[in-house]
Amino acid sequence: MKSTRNSGMFLTVQGTNLLKMISLLLLFMILVFSISGLLTSLKPQYRPASASVNTAANLVNGKLLYQLMAWENHHFLSIEEDLTASPKLHKLIFQLSSNINLDDPRSLLGRELPGFDLFDGKIVVAGEGSNYTNMPMESAPPIEIMKAEREAALQNIDGLDDGSSGDNPAQPPASTGDKKVVHLYFTHNRESYLPYLQGVTDPNLAYHSQLNVTKIGDKLKASLEERGIGTSIDKSDVMGSVKMAAAYGKSGELVQTAMAQNRDIQYLIDIHRDARRKDKTTVMINGQAYAQLVFVVGGNNPNHEKNEKLATDLHKLLQEKYKGISWGVLKKEGAGSNGVYNQNLSENALLIEFGGVDNTFEELNRSAEALADVFSEYFWQAEKVNQDTGESTDKQ
Numbered sequence: 246m247k248s249t250r251n252s253g254m255f256l257t258v259q260g261t262n263l264l265k266m267i268s269l270l271l272l273f274m275i276l277v278f279s280i281s282g283l284l285t286s287l288k289p290q291y292r293p294a295s296a297s298v299n300t301a302a303n304l305v306n307g308k309l310l311y312q313l314m315a316w317e318n319h320h321f322l323s324i325e326e327d328l329t330a331s332p333k334l335h336k337l338i339f340q341l342s343s344n345i346n347l348d349d350p351r352s353l354l355g356r357e358l359p360g361f362d363l364f365d366g367k368i369v370v371a372g373e374g375s376n377y378t379n380m381p382m383e384s385a386p387p388i389e390i391m392k393a394e395r396e397a398a399l400q401n402i403d404g405l406d407d408g409s410s411g412d413n414p415a416q417p418p419a420s421t422g423d424k425k426v427v428h429l430y431f432t433h434n435r436e437s438y439l440p441y442l443q444g445v446t447d448p449n450l451a452y453h454s455q456l457n458v459t460k461i462g463d464k465l466k467a468s469l470e471e472r473g474i475g476t477s478i479d480k481s482d483v484m485g486s487v488k489m490a491a492a493y494g495k496s497g498e499l500v501q502t503a504m505a506q507n508r509d510i511q512y513l514i515d516i517h518r519d520a521r522r523k524d525k526t527t528v529m530i531n532g533q534a535y536a537q538l539v540f541v542v543g544g545n546n547p548n549h550e551k552n553e554k555l556a557t558d559l560h561k562l563l564q565e566k567y568k569g570i571s572w573g574v575l576k577k578e579g580a581g582s583n584g585v586y587n588q589n590l591s592e593n594a595l596l597i598e599f600g601g602v603d604n605t606f607e608e609l610n611r612s613a614e615a616l617a618d619v620f621s622e623y624f625w626q627a628e629k630v631n632q633d634t635g636e637s638t639d640k641q
Contacts, residue, residue, distance in 0.1 A: 367544070367576045373528075373569040381519045381539045381575060381598055397442040399456055405606060417473030419625055424509040425477040426624075427469055429462045429516060432496040432587070435484040436518035438609075439602050448520055451602040454485060458518050461599050464610045465516070468617030474624055477510070479503060497587040504590065512624075513594040515587065517541075519601045526601030527608060528569040536600025536608040538563065538571050538616065543596075544578025546589040555593055562619035570615055572598075 437453040439445055459480040466476045479499055487495045496515070504510050519526055519539060526537045540556035542549055556574045563571040578584040588594035597616070600609050 367578075368573055373564075381521065381541070381572065396453060397445045397450070399441055399453070400443040401441050402456065405456075405460070417471065419628075420473035421475040421509075423475065425475040425507055426509055426511045427474055427476040427514065428500070428503055428507075428510045428512070429466060429476060429478040429514050430496055430500055430503075431457075431459055431462065431480060431517075432483055432492050432515050433489075433517055434459055434480065434482055438518070438600070438604055438606070440605050448522070448602040451518075451520075452484075454482065458516050458599065460606060461609050461613055462516055464606075464613040465514075465617055468614050469621065472617060472621035474617075474621055475509075477503065477507065493583050493585070493587055497590065500587055500590055511591075511593055513587070513591050515594075515596045517596060517598045519598040521601040523601060523603035526604055530567055530570060533611060534608045535567065535570050535615065536604040536612045537569075538612055539598035540571070540574045541586065541596040541598065542574060542576045543582075543584050543586040543588045544576045545584030546586070548588055548592045548594065549576070549578075551592040552588045552594055556595060559595075559616075559619060559623060562623060563615065566619060567615045570612060 435452045435454055435457050437451050437457040439448070439451050441456050442451065442453060445451065459478075462478050462480065466478050469476045481496075481499055483492050483496050483499070500513060519537075528535050528537055540560060542553045542556055546552070553574065553576065560571045560574055577586075586594075586596045588596070599612060
């Protein structure tokens with residue numbers, strides 16, 4: 246009888262423990278699903294992310310998955326001949342296990358060096374001579390410059406105008422009329438150029454509240470409107486109102502306001518200046534010097550694929566007519582970069598670096614004119630396609 250009672254007590258105790266374990270397991274599963282649901286409901290820019298995991302996921306692209314499927318179903322090989330080559334799994338495994346990409350020398354030491362993330366990014370499309378050794382870079386100005394407490398006097402400003410040609414241009418063959426379809430703005434509006442800052446030779450001090458990248462906007466606006474493309478411009482002093490880290494947030498608010506007030510806006514262009522020196526940011530085309538252009542795409546915004554296509558299309562047009570003027574298309578994402586650049590606000594958003602700290606407005610204006618030339622070609626072709634599509638739809 247005694248042993249029977251002990252056995253019953255043992256079963257009761259074991260049953261209680263089992264019930265506790267099941268309850269804890271259910272509670273854990275509910276907690277995991279709740280946290281997962283909360284994280285996935287956040288906007289992309291607010292979600293926690295791991296740069297290493299993100300990089301690893303990006304390596305497993307559609308082509309690799311397609312190749313793996315082709316191993317089991319050879320019908321895929323008849324569709325895409327390039328799949329006959331085996332994927333380099335050893336290279337992928339090495340990169341995932343060591344976080345070192347043998348095709349990218351930055352991965353050997355770059356992740357360990359402070360400030361090296363300024364050079365981080367992926368070259369989507371490379372221009373003439375563009376590679377990971379001459380990537381665009383951007384340096385933050387000292388606090389005194391941000392507050393304009395040590396602003397330099399200006400020089401070499403004779404002959405500088407508002408960017409217009411001064412001539413009476415011919416009537417463009419097509420026009421947007423009163424519609425302002427392109428909007429120019431400047432997140433880092435005080436980025437300036439050393440040739441106009443008296444006594445300044447340090448690239449990190451190339452900032453000015455009056456003479457800066459907004460002047461390029463004046464030229465680009467005039468050049469676009471000469472080609473019938475209505476353009477608006479916002480030259481708000483973003484850098485004078487917020488800290489550098491908050492600049493994109495502030496300019497994004499201004500852009501949203503502009504878009505709310507003008508429903509005709511189709512394209513957004515954020516104009517910047519690179520921090521590299523003149524030998525890296527200047528090209529000769531037909532005997533004239535041009536400031537090189539760089540297209541930057543934020544890889545962490547939901548529109549990045551369409552933004553990237555727009556930048557790539559413009560890069561190719563520039564290469565056809567002004568060979569070498571475009572450095573290429575650079576994608577920036579993950580830790581150490583904004584990764585969005587307000588390009589989440591439109592599928593047709595661009596961030597363009599105009600030249601470097603040593604370029605002159607003569608060179609910059611030529612580049613603005615070249616960009617307006619190819620952009621107008623792209624714009625009117627897209628408008629024609631849209632009109633043709635609309636006509637065909639009406640006929641149906």
